[in-house]
Amino acid sequence: MERVIKALKWIGLGFFEPLIMLIQGKEVEKNIRLVFRQIIVPVLSVFIFLGACNIGADYLFKVERDRKIEKTRTVQGDAAAKQMQECIDSGDESCKPNSLPSPADVKKGAISLWEDHKSISAKKSAFKEKTAAINKKRKEAGQKAIVYTGRPSFVDQIYTSLKTVFAGFLLAALLAIPAGIVLGLSETLRTSINWIIQILKPVSPVVWLLLVSMVVKTVLANSDSDKSFVISFISVGLCSMWATLVNTAMGVSSVDQDYLNVSKVLRLGVFSNVFKVILPASIPMIFTGLRITLSVSWMVLIAIELLAQSPGLGSFVWEEFQNGANDSNAKIIVAMFVIGIIGFMLDRIMMFIQKLASFDSK
Template sequence: MATAYADDKAPPKPAEIEAVERGAKAITTDATSGSKPSVADGEGFRKFLGRWGEPLIAPIAGIVIFLGLWALLAPQVDTSLGALPGPVEVAEQGGALYDEWVAANDQEAEFYAAQDDANEAAIAAGNPGAVRDFEYAGAPTFVDQIFTSLYTVALGFLLATIIAVPLGLISGLSRMFNAAINPLVQIMKPVSPLAWLPIVTMVVSATITSADPLLAKSFVISAIVVTLCSLWPTLINTAVGTASIDKDLLNVGKVLKLGWFAKLTRLVLPSSLPYIFTGMRLSLGVGWMVLIAAEMLAQNPGLGKFVWDEFQNGSSQSLARIMFAVIVIGLIGFGLDRIMMGLQSLASRNRTV
């Protein structure tokens, strides 16, 4: 037994030590060159997916899938103008509309250059009476109509904000005033722009009688319709935000004997600002949606009129142009909402109450 015990505890032979060292070195080499990078790569991919999956990868995947389904199913839908255009056809018409805008700008520049040359020649010939200052009368392009729609919705939204915010503040501070206007708000809020349009058209036509008004009648009609349909979200949210102000805060204002203006600017407005901006975001979205219908019927030269004119045109390219206009309308609406969201975040960050 003693001999067996001694043999078990005997030091390994040099050959055995060398074999063990070679095995350990092989294991170490495999761990550093093979398995470790694969684990690191997997962890890096999971981190990348966790960070960018929801904000970037998922939206891009959704858009790609949508475009694929659109391209696949569009040729299967037959209309009076032919098969439904796919993404490629719509994009081509977008490029054609841009080319038309560039060509129209070149024609306008040539017109004014020719007019300036003619005026200089008339002055040089001693005939100043022949000098002309005509405005270019070319048809508005798609890009021009985009800017017209933006101007229209901006005016309507501005008027809606000027009306809605003061009424909402008073309504939130006075329960009696709120009870007085609440039935009117609930009745007027669901009225369609198509119902407002004839009334507004008659009122504006009776009010603007000048042959050369500062603002075109169609532009004013569209802006007022936008105002009447978009002011309600701002009014309601402002009233809710003002009414939800902490009563202790108002009592502090009474203790400090703040005037109504100081109370309004230092207590009421800062506290209700998030609600006001939420209402303004909703109002801007409603106004942009209403504007297209208003421009169609009022024939204001904006995106709504462009869609209507292409529908009436009925050419083989009209459907693709209408679809491109719809995409542009959606993208502009999304951009306007992002702008309002940024302003809301900025205003909420700088609140003092």
């Protein structure tokens, strides 16, 4: 049991500890209080939040309904207005006013997205089966395989977004960590490059996207690689790398003098000095930077996809907004929560890796 608690704490679910203790009947009074504070109150707050959303959505729905009826009355007369009122009150989708979706609508939207995903993946696997034989032949003949080109489902969009964000994050890490180490080691370099960093750091994701597309457009003009993917992941990387760069440089340049003295007394060479002393000492700072980088890249990804028209959650949100179907608003809210939850999970994963890699948490 203790192992379970330890494991839960490791993955950041330590708030289950009092519940487990309570089930075992240990320190009942204290644990009831803890369960109340750490589990019951948060769950209650979720319900209060949903209730508030419901009230807000209800109010907006009523305002929108009255306006729609009033508009029909002025344009088409009383009879049509009455008909419209009846239509709305019957809950018919076709005449539903377009307002903030209630939690129930959002739930419906989530279910319809899931159904949609199931039907699309069924289509996909059917397509794969159908083309398997042909593709085999084409491959033997040295031709490209036929791939499914239908509409991507919501889950596919999530997958694409994750792929882009990881590519961008890797790019950011590969650029920023070595650069940060070099900057951290040399004060001259640091002061001479500082102004560039300070100027580029606050540049908006949109501008990075335009800049990157200017370059990529020319470089990949004759290649048939996925340009929008390349553009968006490079932009994500460039937007988000600054936190890691600055943190790595800071960490490397502020290593404890004691450790540096050890390195000096032992007369470590440059290589072992960096890899045995300076890097391990700055790992916590580097990881803090990487965590910020990952959350920033997830945040800017949505905006960049929206503009770069590369597939993913960002373009999903934008398309739904442009679409304006009855359940579009609900789907946008679903996407909002999915984005939030994935962002939260990514942060937790990074925290977990940081714990594994840092010396000071052992």
